[in-house]
Amino acid sequence: MNRRTFLVTAGVGVTLSLSGCLDGSGGAGAPTDGFEETNGDGGMSPVGSGNVSLPVPKDDLNRGASKDAIPAIVSPKFGSDWSDVDATLDDGELVIGVELDGEARAYPLAVLNWHEIVNDQFDRPVLVTYCPLCGSAVVAERTVAGDTRTFGVSGYLWQSDLVMYDRESESLWSQVLATAIRGSLTGSQLDLLPSTTTSWGEWRESHPDTSVLLPPPVSDTVTGRQTRDYDRNPYLGYETSSRVGIGFNDDVDDRLHPKARVIGVAHGDKAVAYPLSTLSETPVVNDEVGGLPVVAAATVDGTLVAYDRRVDGSAITFDRESGTDVLTGDGSRWDLHTGRALDGPHEGAALARANDRSLMFWFAWADFFPETTIYSTE
Missing domain, CATH: 2.102.10.10 (Rieske [2Fe-2S] iron-sulphur domain)
Incomplete structure (x- = not known):
């Protein structure tokens, strides 16, 4: 495997505020702001195509924002379109599409770029997540050991990926792996559900009865009524640059x-x-x-x-x-x-x-x- 270091500064002409990931705290750090420090049994967990040692060492977590500075959505509301909200949703806008038991919903990245997590409910508790730094959408059931969990944004990054926490145990979770990496639930894994990242127009054409997530303040967040400029992409230019995350990735597979x-x-x-x-x-x-x-x-x-x-x-x-x-x-x-x-x-x-x-x-x-x-x- 060939690996080399990519530049961790944005290329010429790239506008990249990373508003959703940075709140000025910056730097690396261990979970010291109320997160559960119990590390479970540790050992090796067969996640990914290799083994990951769990719990993940505290020093491997990097601080991108303070806890809940990126406010997860906890009470989502839906409509047939965005005609009644103060933002636009064009056919070309990307959404995460989820269809469960005949019910289809779309979650626009215009919202998830700012909130990253939606705690939803179909016929079961569902977790819809998006990490703008990794471009990764992961959808799962949010039931662990028979209990429904409510997830928020911890503000930490691991391998440049969103690290979530659940309110009930304060355990920390890798978004891509859907696995608890620190805390009392270390090693627990969420049951993944199918999803599609596609355009709003394409999703609506193939799922004409779909509903779509309405942005806050219509939908409520973990920190109450919040709103952002949902017509603005806080990561403009990031997806075409060679920048990886916010500067903590040293080696990147260059294939x-x-x-x-x-x-x-x-x-x-x-x-x-x-x-x-x-x-x-x-x-x-x-x-x-x-x-x-x-x-x-x-x-x-x-x-x-x-x-x-x-x-x-x-x-x-x-x-x-x-x-x-x-x-x-x-x-x-x-x-x-x-x-x-x-x-x-x-x-x-x-x-x-x-x-x-x-x-x-x-x-x-x-x-x-x-x-x-x-x-x-x-």
Whole structure:
């Protein structure tokens, strides 16, 4: 694996306030502001494609903001659009799309760039998270050991990723790994749920009955009524620069640009990253990851998806209708956005997701899955 150090200052012409991650405290530090210091049993936990020693040492956590300075949403409200709020949501705006038991909701990054966490409720307690520094969306059930947890933003970063805390135990959690890394719940893992990072227009077209998260103060936060300028991106320029995090990453895997967007699939002891740049030039990829048959593709508008291509225990080899978001396989046509069979012998069936996490920046996937391979057509 080739590794080198990337610049940790923004490139020329990059406007990067990092308003959501910095509150002026800066620097590295250990959890000393009320977080639970009980470290659990420690030892090695098989998270990522290698083993991570838990609890994570205090010195490995870096202070980006004070606790709750980035106020998590605890009472989300939804509407059919943003026509009645003082902000705009254009079709091209990115959202995290979640569909559970036939109910679809969209969580705009215009909100999550400022709040990072939404404590929601479908037919079960759900946690929707986004780390702007890693470009990573992770959705999970927020039930641990039978108890519903309410999550907030600790203000710490680990491997440039959002570190969450749960109110009930004050344990600290890695967002990408969905694992408690310090505190009494160390080693506990959240059950991940499927999600898609896509445009509002594309999500709404494929899920016409969707609702969308309304920004605060309509939705309430852990610190009460809050509001931000949701028409402004506090990370403007970050996603195209070589900057990684806020300066704590020394070594970055340079096989891809650090901000290349990838969708990662991990199964067994294998992990594969599928870059948007490659999938945009390849109609459909039929692959296998650690014994899991995978079909991966990019939609016409650039949304990355990956599905388990088994139906009734048999793996299907897929093709694609030219210029469309329709796959063909085993006599049926399949909607690329949802994985559902539109007709034929499998009509009504749905492919399961192959990826546990939505797309993220390459550097983040490589940090947490260091032994990953990169899919290539060469």
